[in-house]
Amino acid sequence: MISNNIDFILLLSIFLLGALLSLIFRRNDRLANYCANGLAIIGSIWGIVLALRHITNGYYTNLSLEIPALRVLSFSIRIDNLSAFFIFIISLITLFASIYAIGYVQHYYKKYCIGTLGFFYNIFILGMLLVVSSSNAVLFLVAWEVMSVASYFLVIYDNNNPKNVKAGLVYLVMTHVATAFIIILFLILFKFTGSFDFEIIKLTQATIPAYIKDIVFVLALIGFGTKAGIIPVHIWLPSAHPAAPSHVSALMSGVMIKTGIFMMIRMFLDILQPVPVWWGYTVLIIGVISSLLGVILALTEHDIKRLLAYHSIENIGIIMLGIGSSLIFSSMNLNSFALVGLIAALFHTLNHAVFKSLLFLCAGSVINKTNTSNMAEYGGIIKYMPLTALFFLVGSMAISALPPFNGFYSEWITFQSLFQGIAVTDITTKILFSLSAGGLAFTGGFALMCFVKVFGITFLARPRSIKINKVKESSFSMLIGMGGFAIISLIFGVYSSFIVKTIKQIVVDMTVFRENVDTNAINLTNSININNNFADVSGIWVFLALSIALVSTVFVFKFIINRKQKIVTGETWDCGTDLTPRMEITSTAFASSMIRILRRVVGPIVTKEVKFDKDNLKYFPKSIQFDFKINDIYGKYIYKPITDSVSWISLLVKRIQGGNTNIYIMYILLVLLIALILLL
Amino acid sequence: MNILFWTIQILFVPAVSPLMIGIIRKFKAMFQKRIGASIFQPYKDIIKLLNKDEVISKDASWIFRFAPYIIFCISILIGASIPIFTTSFSGLPTSEIIVVVYTLAIGTFFLALAGMDVGGAFGGFGSSREMTISAFAEGGLIFSLLTIALISGSTNLFNISNNILLIQGKSIISLILAMGGFILILLAETKRFPFDNPSTHLELTMIHEAMTIEHSGKKLALLEWAAANKLAIFSILLINMFFPWGIATNFDILSIMVGFVSLIVKILIVLFGIAFLESTIAKFRFFRLPDLLLDAYIINILAICLIPVL
Numbered sequence A: 001m002i003s004n005n006i007d008f009i010l011l012l013s014i015f016l017l018g019a020l021l022s023l024i025f026r027r028n029d030r031l032a033n034y035c036a037n038g039l040a041i042i043g044s045i046w047g048i049v050l051a052l053r054h055i056t057n058g059y060y061t062n063l064s065l066e067i068p069a070l071r072v073l074s075f076s077i078r079i080d081n082l083s084a085f086f087i088f089i090i091s092l093i094t095l096f097a098s099i100y101a102i103g104y105v106q107h108y109y110k111k112y113c114i115g116t117l118g119f120f121y122n123i124f125i126l127g128m129l130l131v132v133s134s135s136n137a138v139l140f141l142v143a144w145e146v147m148s149v150a151s152y153f154l155v156i157y158d159n160n161n162p163k164n165v166k167a168g169l170v171y172l173v174m175t176h177v178a179t180a181f182i183i184i185l186f187l188i189l190f191k192f193t194g195s196f197d198f199e200i201i202k203l204t205q206a207t208i209p210a211y212i213k214d215i216v217f218v219l220a221l222i223g224f225g226t227k228a229g230i231i232p233v234h235i236w237l238p239s240a241h242p243a244a245p246s247h248v249s250a251l252m253s254g255v256m257i258k259t260g261i262f263m264m265i266r267m268f269l270d271i272l273q274p275v276p277v278w279w280g281y282t283v284l285i286i287g288v289i290s291s292l293l294g295v296i297l298a299l300t301e302h303d304i305k306r307l308l309a310y311h312s313i314e315n316i317g318i319i320m321l322g323i324g325s326s327l328i329f330s331s332m333n334l335n336s337f338a339l340v341g342l343i344a345a346l347f348h349t350l351n352h353a354v355f356k357s358l359l360f361l362c363a364g365s366v367i368n369k370t371n372t373s374n375m376a377e378y379g380g381i382i383k384y385m386p387l388t389a390l391f392f393l394v395g396s397m398a399i400s401a402l403p404p405f406n407g408f409y410s411e412w413i414t415f416q417s418l419f420q421g422i423a424v425t426d427i428t429t430k431i432l433f434s435l436s437a438g439g440l441a442f443t444g445g446f447a448l449m450c451f452v453k454v455f456g457i458t459f460l461a462r463p464r465s466i467k468i469n470k471v472k473e474s475s476f477s478m479l480i481g482m483g484g485f486a487i488i489s490l491i492f493g494v495y496s497s498f499i500v501k502t503i504k505q506i507v508v509d510m511t512v513f514r515e516n517v518d519t520n521a522i523n524l525t526n527s528i529n530i531n532n533n534f535a536d537v538s539g540i541w542v543f544l545a546l547s548i549a550l551v552s553t554v555f556v557f558k559f560i561i562n563r564k565q566k567i568v569t570g571e572t573w574d575c576g577t578d579l580t581p582r583m584e585i586t587s588t589a590f591a592s593s594m595i596r597i598l599r600r601v602v603g604p605i606v607t608k609e610v611k612f613d614k615d616n617l618k619y620f621p622k623s624i625q626f627d628f629k630i631n632d633i634y635g636k637y638i639y640k641p642i643t644d645s646v647s648w649i650s651l652l653v654k655r656i657q658g659g660n661t662n663i664y665i666m667y668i669l670l671v672l673l674i675a676l677i678l679l680l
Numbered sequence B: 001m002n003i004l005f006w007t008i009q010i011l012f013v014p015a016v017s018p019l020m021i022g023i024i025r026k027f028k029a030m031f032q033k034r035i036g037a038s039i040f041q042p043y044k045d046i047i048k049l050l051n052k053d054e055v056i057s058k059d060a061s062w063i064f065r066f067a068p069y070i071i072f073c074i075s076i077l078i079g080a081s082i083p084i085f086t087t088s089f090s091g092l093p094t095s096e097i098i099v100v101v102y103t104l105a106i107g108t109f110f111l112a113l114a115g116m117d118v119g120g121a122f123g124g125f126g127s128s129r130e131m132t133i134s135a136f137a138e139g140g141l142i143f144s145l146l147t148i149a150l151i152s153g154s155t156n157l158f159n160i161s162n163n164i165l166l167i168q169g170k171s172i173i174s175l176i177l178a179m180g181g182f183i184l185i186l187l188a189e190t191k192r193f194p195f196d197n198p199s200t201h202l203e204l205t206m207i208h209e210a211m212t213i214e215h216s217g218k219k220l221a222l223l224e225w226a227a228a229n230k231l232a233i234f235s236i237l238l239i240n241m242f243f244p245w246g247i248a249t250n251f252d253i254l255s256i257m258v259g260f261v262s263l264i265v266k267i268l269i270v271l272f273g274i275a276f277l278e279s280t281i282a283k284f285r286f287f288r289l290p291d292l293l294l295d296a297y298i299i300n301i302l303a304i305c306l307i308p309v310l
Helices: A007-024 A029-057 A081-108 A114-133 A137-155 A162-193 A198-207 A210-228 A237-243 A246-271 A277-300 A304-331 A335-370 A386-399 A406-422 A427-459 A466-470 A476-494 A496-507 A539-560 A587-597 A633-656 A661-679 B002-031 B041-050 B062-081 B097-117 B123-152 B157-164 B171-189 B217-242 B253-280 B286-306
Strands: A061-065 A075-079 A528-530 A535-537 A567-570 A604-614 A617-630 B054-057
Touching (some): A007 A029, A075 A137, A081 A496, A114 A246, A198 A246, A210 A246, A210 A277, A277 A427, A277 A587, A304 A335, A335 A386, A335 A406, A335 A476, A386 A406, A427 A587, A476 A539, A539 B062, B054 B217, B097 B217, B123 B157, B157 B217
Parallel strands (some): A567 B054
16 A cells, blocks of 8 residues: 655656656647656756755655555565665756756757657656665566666667667667666575565575675676676667767766666665675776776767766766775774765765766757767867856866866765775785775876867867857757756865765665764764864865965956056967868877877777879878777677677577477477476 | 965965076086076066067967966965975865865866867877876876875875874885885976976977967966976975975974975975986986886885885
8 A cells, every 4th residue: 555655656747747748749849848848847856855855854755555465566665865865866967957958859859759758758767766766676677677768769769870779779788688687686685585675685685695695796786787887888888878869868877877876885785784895895896997997998089978978987987986995894894984985986976967967968069069979070169159168167177076076075085985995904905995096096187188188179279170160059948957067066066065964964874884883984064074184175165275366366467467468369370381170189189199008908900091192102192091999899808709609599599490380389299298297 | 473474385386486497407507517597597587478468379268368377376276285394284275185186187187278279289289298197197196195194194284294204113115115106206297307308399299388389478477487386396295295304393483494494405405306317317208108107106005005004
């Protein structure tokens, strides 16, 4: 029977209504757009209110629908603080993404059916909300599928481009293989605990043998890790995220992949506690590899949305660093540091959702106006789209962890939690944490380089193609969507200690942190203070220091010293030749020295073909064709063998599957006979 | 007293940094058996540039115009956040190692963007090289500061400086290793040999000079001055983090005087070292530089493993 709290049902019904209305009004593009996104906006505001009420009042929602005859199929929803936190993230991103979508979707008018877009968009959000709030494996799997399938249809929405359809197929296959792992996982848990309900599993899991738990861990890592996009199961991500409409990319990259993170936290730090220490080591190592390789692969990209998708892998890696350190500390019984690690992971989850959505929305506006996502054709867009450029700059600074924006503070806490691990006496742990912190430091450096590249190539210098000259600033609703995220990015940075305080309140609620926690491990009275004054940072004061320094510098040097200075506008130094766009650096050239240094890691394939006027006189080339590709290591060494063996097995199966019905009936008869003999 | 202290703390780095450039040049001239320019020449250069009119490319955006102010203000802010001649304060909100590293990165970020902004043939490549080096330098920089933070049990620069004074025994080995790593990073971040040649304008080799090539007048003055500030910041960090002996730990006139004198002597030694290095070794090939920077990181991991357990 459905018990208490109608609020959450209301939240789900708003999105359901949005989905249905946009389908009903699908003949009218404008109406369908307003219905879908308008209701999504209302729903997300309600979601934010609901989540905040849960977190501040600390209450739970428990809903269950039990069918007495089929106890296995009973559905239950349970919203604790952790779920409420993720509902908050989903709603926050949905709010601004939907505001943006009102303007953005207009360029699909008359080309595609807006009604179906709105339908799948709302269903997708509905699925995500259910994923983070379900407390029962059956309902969870249904929600997980709803989310995956809806996002698949969103990926292939722009289906005139065959590349998108292919990307959708890869996504569909990967996500379903992952779901298969998750189904096995829950079946194993069901076998040993006799229940699909998370609460009951949590209470009875102590009786599960250790090796079964290890199997569950590996299954969860693959199943949920695929959704999160950890390396090496990331391959769907860089092709699927760019294919979707940009506001959906923002939701997929900002929120959907976080549901994988949510389930990992739920499984490893909540349900299956206590865990062996090697789980933490594994998660930490995966975190380092994902963050480093993610950012390096991003550097090699020249498609702006693919590049951002690779950065999602990087940031998932950083979140995994937080979770990994938390797991290691909790198995070493250092619960107070485990708290710091988990807070770092959750804060970075929130921050990444904000700035990555911001970047995707900005990239979407640029692509929308230029009709290309190839950065080689951009350049100088800052003069045509000044506000979009400003918002993108904010996003770039946030993702590169530059103060005073939010990305910095979550990386700061992640650093601190890794530093606490380095201070641990055990030498294996010490070295592992040193390498992880080093990985995070280098990731920061590479990310900074990558965003200099993206911002510089896209927005600065002179246009590299003629179409830039016709570019205009985006429409009002799109600017509100982007600007909202940019402001939140700054606010979450400046008031980081307040946000972290709230997250701490969410986390200490979990069973793991009920005992052995020293509240001074992370103290948040005025600033973020780690381990009794080991480290201390205050968002407000850093912001003030930076602003005062900047304002006084500008004041002194612009308005006092040499005030009457004359500024003449001239040409860029052209080395005595004509100034052409070809003199500017390209995105490939910008990253080329880095790729050369890291050639062992990325394996670039460079081919150069020079044609001459006369074959015997090789001084004046007629044309030079330069081709640069990155070796697809994962495709070649991991996925190709798998697909090859699958098709090999299929060929074997073909022999007994000839298409002749009579033979099939014979098979059935044979199986029946064997079954009967076995029963006797 | 407090006001006096903060005035000195804020103004010391920008006031002294051009002099430091001048002294390095003088030392280098000595090695080359030249008389060389006066050590005050960099001040004259900056004043001259500040009073000049400017030429700005028509392709430049506000990033190009605004970046010099950001870069300069970052260098002033960090210059004020590090312990200079006394450790008896808890510093600014930015006196924390990770904050220092990433705030300096803001300067690098805008410098590289300004280099790309006008779309010339040089700027973009300068930015690319600069970012490649600084990406590899970040690990070494964070880890050499981390090593001493772990030795001293705090990540606040003033506390580190204070606590390093008290160390003994085995931690000294870690301290020396971390210092070695930090020196490599210092050379990379301040664009000295063997990473970059600060006195060249040859397009094949230059890094920093390529990015500032389109700036002129006041903006060029700010960029040059900020680069000098960065040299001062890293030199003072080297001195006061890894070899703070002599620095004033309390606030009486005598110990501050001692702190001041010892700081100046140590700065001269560091500058001589840089000049000596630049006069005796050749600039490395660009593609060998990451090895050097990764060494700085690995040395520090070794240093961390050698810290004795308390």
